[in-house]
Amino acid sequence: MNELGYIRVAAASPEVRPADVDFNISEIKRLISDAADKGSDIVLFPELSVTGYTCADLFFQQNLIEKTESALKELAVFSSDKKIAIVVGAPLRAANRLYNCAVVITGGKIIGAVPKIHLPNYNEFYEKRWFTEGSRCESGCRLDSDLTFISRNTLFEIAGARIGIEICEDLWVPAPPSCEMAMNGAEIILNLSATNELAGKHNYLIDLIAQQSARCRCSYVYSSAGLGESSTDLVFSGNCIIAENGTILGESERFIMKDKMIIRDVDIEMLRNDRVKHSTFSDSANGSYDIIMTDFAGCRTASMNQHEQNGILRHISSHPFTDGDPHRFRERCSEISSIQAWGLAQRLRAINCKKTVIGISGGLDSTLALLVTVKAYDMLGIDRSGITAITMPGFGTTKRTRSNATCLMELLGVTMLEIPIGEAVIQHFNAIGHDPELHDATYENAQARERTQILMDMANKTGGIVIGTGDLSELALGWCTYNGDQMSMYGVNASVPKTLVKYLVEGYADTTDNPKIRKVLLDIIDTPISPELLPAAKDDSIEQKTEDLVGPYELHDFFLHGMLRNSFSPSKIFRLACVAFSGVYDADVIRHWLKIFYRRFFSQQFKRSCMPDGMKVGSVCLSPRGDWRMPSDASSSMWLNEIENL
Known part of the structure; x- marks a missing residue:
C-alpha cells in the first residue's frame, strides 16, 4: 500500500x-x-x-x-x-x-x-x-x-x-x-x-x-x-x-x-x-x-510525484459532488431538485402553511431556492402567488442582478416585492455610531441582517415561513452572517454545495420549455458569485467577488468532500487536488486555499451549531442533527501544522 x-x-x-x-x-x-x-x-x-x-x-x-x-x-x-x-x-x-x-x-x-x-x-x-x-x-x-x-x-x-x-x-x-x-x-x-x-x-x-x-x-x-x-x-x-x-x-x-x-x-x-x-x-x-x-x-x-496525473491509475474528479454519467444529467438534476422540493412540501403540509417568503438577489443560491419553492408549490397544488419573493437592493446591488431577480420572479408567477434597504441601514449606522464610509464587517453584516429582518417580519405578516437560500459550501467556510442570511425557517440548500447549486440551475435551464426563463437562468449562472455588500464599480459591474476573497468554490468543494465524506488527511486531499486540478491551479495556490479552508472550517463551527432545519440531499451535510457534530472551540492546529509541512 x-x-x-x-x-x-x-x-x-x-x-x-x-x-x-x-x-x-x-x-x-x-x-x-x-x-x-x-x-x-x-x-x-x-x-x-x-x-x-x-x-x-x-x-x-x-x-x-x-x-x-x-x-x-x-x-x-x-x-x-x-x-x-x-x-x-x-x-x-x-x-x-x-x-x-x-x-x-x-x-x-x-x-x-x-x-x-x-x-x-x-x-x-x-x-x-x-x-x-x-x-x-x-x-x-x-x-x-x-x-x-x-x-x-x-x-x-x-x-x-x-x-x-x-x-x-x-x-x-x-x-x-x-x-x-x-x-x-x-x-x-x-x-x-x-x-x-x-x-x-x-x-x-x-x-x-x-x-x-x-x-x-x-x-x-x-x-x-x-x-x-x-x-x-x-x-x-x-x-x-x-x-x-x-x-x-x-x-x-x-x-x-x-x-x-x-x-x-x-x-x-x-x-x-x-x-x-x-x-x-x-x-x-x-x-x-x-x-x-x-x-x-x-x-x-x-x-509518488504529486504533480503527475499518470502516477495514479484511477479517476480523481475535480468536481466530486457533480461528477456522474453525463447522459443522466437531467435525471440526476430532477432527482435532487425533487428531494429538495419534497422536503419543503412536506414541511408546509405538516404545519398547514401555504405562505413562504424568500429573498431574491439574482445570484445562484436564491435562484435555486426559488425554483425549488415553486416546484414544491406545484407538488402541493398551491397557487404560486403564495410565494412572496422580495428583492432588497442595497449598496452593492448591480443592475444586472437586480434585473435578473425581477425577471425571474415575473416569469415564475410569484408575488413580487422590492424593498430597498439603504435608508434603513444608514439609520442603523447612525444609531450605533458607525461611519458609512468604513466598509468593514459591520458595514456588510448590517445589510445582511437588515434583509433577514425584513424577511422574518414579512413572514410574520403573511403567516408564512422564510425559505433559507444559503448553501453547504458557505456553511463550511462560515461565509454567511450570523443571525443574518445564516438564519431561516427552512433551508432548502443547506446540504447543496456551490458547485452542485450551479449544476442544478443548469438542469432547470436545460429542461424548461420557456426560452425567457432559460435565458435568465443562463445569465445568472454566468454572473460572478458575490454577496453584493460593497459598492459596485463605476461601470456598475460587481466589485466584490466572493472567490477572490475566500478562494475558488470548486477547490473548497473538493476539500470539503475529501474531509467530510472520506475523512482524508490534509496531505492526502492536497495530493489528490494537485492531480485533479493539474493545469488549473498550481501546488502553491492549492496549498494556500487548503489552509484557508481548514482555518475557516474550524473557526466557523458556531454558525453551524445553530443551523435551521433543512433536508439532506446528498452524501454529506453539516447539520448538527445530521452528519456533523463538532465543538465550536475545537483546535485546528494539528491540521494546519500538517499543511505547513506539505
Whole structure:
C-alpha cells in the first residue's frame, strides 16, 4: 500500500486453449510480467485459467490434473523475482475430491488455495459433474499432491490489505461469501469467473458487482474467461471489471480478439474510513476467518510525484459532488431538485402553511431556492402567488442582478416585492455610531441582517415561513452572517454545495420549455458569485467577488468532500487536488486555499451549531442533527501544522 492508501490491482483475461496447460501458463506469465511492470500489487486471472474453463469431462483425466499441479509449481518459481501477488484458477485434488480453486502465489511460494463454494448445476452449467462444493472442504485440507492446502474460511494479507476470494457463482447466490468475508475484514474481494455472454446479462453483471462492492464497502475485482474458451455451446468474452464501494472504476471492452487487462488503484484508506463511520458494517462479524500473512508488502511503497496525473491509475474528479454519467444529467438534476422540493412540501403540509417568503438577489443560491419553492408549490397544488419573493437592493446591488431577480420572479408567477434597504441601514449606522464610509464587517453584516429582518417580519405578516437560500459550501467556510442570511425557517440548500447549486440551475435551464426563463437562468449562472455588500464599480459591474476573497468554490468543494465524506488527511486531499486540478491551479495556490479552508472550517463551527432545519440531499451535510457534530472551540492546529509541512 502506498502513502495515499492505494493498492494497485489488475484484472486479466488471457487467451487460453482448453486443456493446453503449457500454452495457458505462458500467456499467464506474459500478463503477470506486464502487470508487474505497470506497478500492480495483485493480478487476478479467471476461473480455471490454468486449464481453461471449458474442459468438461477432461477434468477427470489424471494427466491434466497432474500437469496443472506441475504448472502451478512452475508459476511459483516464475513469481520469485516478480514483485506481485498472483491469483489464478485451477482444478485441485484433495481427499479424493476435485475442487474448483483460486490459487494464491507470491514470492516464489504457493501460499494457499480457496475452493468455489457454490457450484451451478442448472441450464448450461453442470459443475457438480466434476467438482465438489467448497463447503465440504475441511479448513486447511492438504492437497493430494502436497502442493499446498485448501481453506474456505481464509483471508490473505497482501500488500497491507486483507483479501477475500470467491469464485463466479459465489457472487450470484442470495448470500455471497464475500459478505461474510468483508464483515470479517476483507477489503478487496477477488472473483475468478467464467461468465458466459447472454443478451442483457452484462448490464446485470455490472450492477451486481457495483452493488456488492457497495454492500461490502470494499473493492471488487472481477476477471472472467474469454478468448479461446470453447464456443461449442457458450460464448465467453473475457470481462475484466474493477469496482469500489458502489462505483465501477474500470471495465474492459468486450468482443475483441485479444487478451485483456485493466489496472486501477483502489483506495483502501477510504474504505477503512467508510467502514469505521458506518457502525453497523461489522456488527455481524464472527471472527471465524483465518488470516494468511504473506511476505509481500507491495511494490508501490515509494513516494509518488504529486504533480503527475499518470502516477495514479484511477479517476480523481475535480468536481466530486457533480461528477456522474453525463447522459443522466437531467435525471440526476430532477432527482435532487425533487428531494429538495419534497422536503419543503412536506414541511408546509405538516404545519398547514401555504405562505413562504424568500429573498431574491439574482445570484445562484436564491435562484435555486426559488425554483425549488415553486416546484414544491406545484407538488402541493398551491397557487404560486403564495410565494412572496422580495428583492432588497442595497449598496452593492448591480443592475444586472437586480434585473435578473425581477425577471425571474415575473416569469415564475410569484408575488413580487422590492424593498430597498439603504435608508434603513444608514439609520442603523447612525444609531450605533458607525461611519458609512468604513466598509468593514459591520458595514456588510448590517445589510445582511437588515434583509433577514425584513424577511422574518414579512413572514410574520403573511403567516408564512422564510425559505433559507444559503448553501453547504458557505456553511463550511462560515461565509454567511450570523443571525443574518445564516438564519431561516427552512433551508432548502443547506446540504447543496456551490458547485452542485450551479449544476442544478443548469438542469432547470436545460429542461424548461420557456426560452425567457432559460435565458435568465443562463445569465445568472454566468454572473460572478458575490454577496453584493460593497459598492459596485463605476461601470456598475460587481466589485466584490466572493472567490477572490475566500478562494475558488470548486477547490473548497473538493476539500470539503475529501474531509467530510472520506475523512482524508490534509496531505492526502492536497495530493489528490494537485492531480485533479493539474493545469488549473498550481501546488502553491492549492496549498494556500487548503489552509484557508481548514482555518475557516474550524473557526466557523458556531454558525453551524445553530443551523435551521433543512433536508439532506446528498452524501454529506453539516447539520448538527445530521452528519456533523463538532465543538465550536475545537483546535485546528494539528491540521494546519500538517499543511505547513506539505
